[in-house]
Amino acid sequence: MGWALLAAFVVLASLLALTRFPQSDEGHFANAGYLVAQGQLPAMPMWADWIPSLADRAMINMPLYYYVLGAWYTLFDPTLVSARLLSVVIGAAGIVGWSLVGWQLASRTIPYWLALGVFALNYDLINFSSVRYDILAVSLAGWAVAWFGLHRDRVSVASGGAGIFAALACLSHPYGVLAYLGVGVMILHAGWRSFLTPRLLWLVVPGAVALLMLAAWIYPDWELFQVQLRENAAGRVSDDAGPFALIWNDIRIRYLERYAGFGSAGLAAKVRLPMLLSYLAALAICAGYAIRSRDRRPAMLVVAWVLVLVLFLAFAEQWHLYVYLAYLIPVLVVAQIVAAARMLGSPRPLWRRAAIGWLAANALFAVGLTGARVASRELQSTYVPAAALLGCVTVPGETVLSGGEFGPVHAFGLDIRNDTRLRSLESHPPVVIVLGGEFDATVSDHPKLLAMRSEFRTVGQFRAGERGYRVLLREERADERIAACGGSTAPPDAGNG
Secondary structure, eight states: HHHHHHHHHHHHHHHHHHHHHHHHHHHHHHHHHHHHTTTTTOOOOOTTSSSSGGGGGGOOOSSHHHHHHOOOOOOOSHHHHHHHHHHHHHHHHHHHHHHHHHHHHHOOOSSSHHHHHHHHHHHHHHOOSOSSSSSHHHHHHHHHHHHHHHTTSSSSHHHHHHHHHHHHHHHOOGGGGGGHHHHHHHHHHGGGGGSSSSGGGGGTHHEEEHHHHHHHHHHGGHHHHHHHHHHTTTTSSSSSSSSHHHHHHHHHIIIIIIIIIITTTSGGTTOOOOOOOHHHHHHHHHHHHHHHHHSOOOHHHHEEEEEEEHHHHHHHHOOOGGOOOOOOOHHHHHHHHHHHHHHHHHHHHHHHHHHHHHHHHHHHHHHHHHHHHHHHHHHIIIIIIHHHHHHHHOOTTTTEEEEEGTTTTTTSSEEEOOHHHTTTTTTSOEEEEEHHHHHHHHHOOOOOHHHGGEEEEEEEEEEETTTTEEEEHHHHHHHHHHHHHTTSOOOOTTOOO
């Protein structure tokens, strides 16, 4: 049963990876991995108009993910889809580890396959199949916590193994440090007095080694690192509001507006509301058992773990982005497992039936919503034809103004300018402009771009619902390039899907 559930996760996440609309960030991360595969240092030249030194070396992120992706790209084509499938593989390994965490905090009162199933059939986890480093950090953190719990009877083995996973998580993303918080939860769950031994120090030794390795990696370009770190941190942390205002703003923007869709028109924006209600129900049930049950420790620890993570995101990440929920959602799923295990172990048949219905509803929601998104075929209807057209009407080395997702065209051989401030228009006049996605939302109404529109001809437009791309080719080259493509470019108002 466990293998079947894991296979279901891989299938659903892969289908979504093959069809979901791309993000600009994905191209930048893929670019860094591609350069590593070519034997170079990771860099993000498409973001050079934001931070010029990114064209030479990317030091705004922890480096491990780039090297893992670089190794992947030595085996597979350097495309967004290929990199997304790497995220699916990493995610599959991660849910195995995190489900072990949930199973242990549920006191192993349910079959392990059931804990794995709760993770495998969770829409949010299926949805984290983009080209980003977060899934690697979260997966390694899950294994740090799981390893410690599985080997807690041998403190040296538990501490050393968990320390290695935690150190690797930190080398993937700074929020990997949250792995140590999870290990702390497992120590408290097992009874902290039994771990008051010098052997627990093995937990921090791998982290110290990783810190030294990171310092050696940074030291040759220390000043460059400071510049990139300062620019990347701008806006993430604010001192303009008090702590309670920061917490409320984060709850309102991240969870109610961007996650649950409140404040947005239509039911489609509120598609994740049932998931939020399910997580809140799990926390409420755990809180109830923490107050009333004799065996209150697991439920109490899970609630406290979630609250600490909510506060951490509120203070540390004030862009309120959905993607950073990757560090919270696995713990919310652990809360679902702990709550469901208590309900299934209840002597009351109604509680047991409610638990089965709740878990089944979560699974059906994940499968149904994933299926609906896969059926829309956004990638095939928008990005794939737009990228093919861009590749046809350009040659390597030409300047293109677009989002970073088009970097893989000509295998990162174009001079893609993901210049949302349009500061490079004079110094690097584009041959092609691709409007759409996140880039379009930033620049489409910019006065500089509007003033240039007469110089370009729309040679292709590809849409799926409200999303899509428009490809604009410089007018004096349009006839020549279209003829070279065999006249196969799409008419200006062509829609696909």
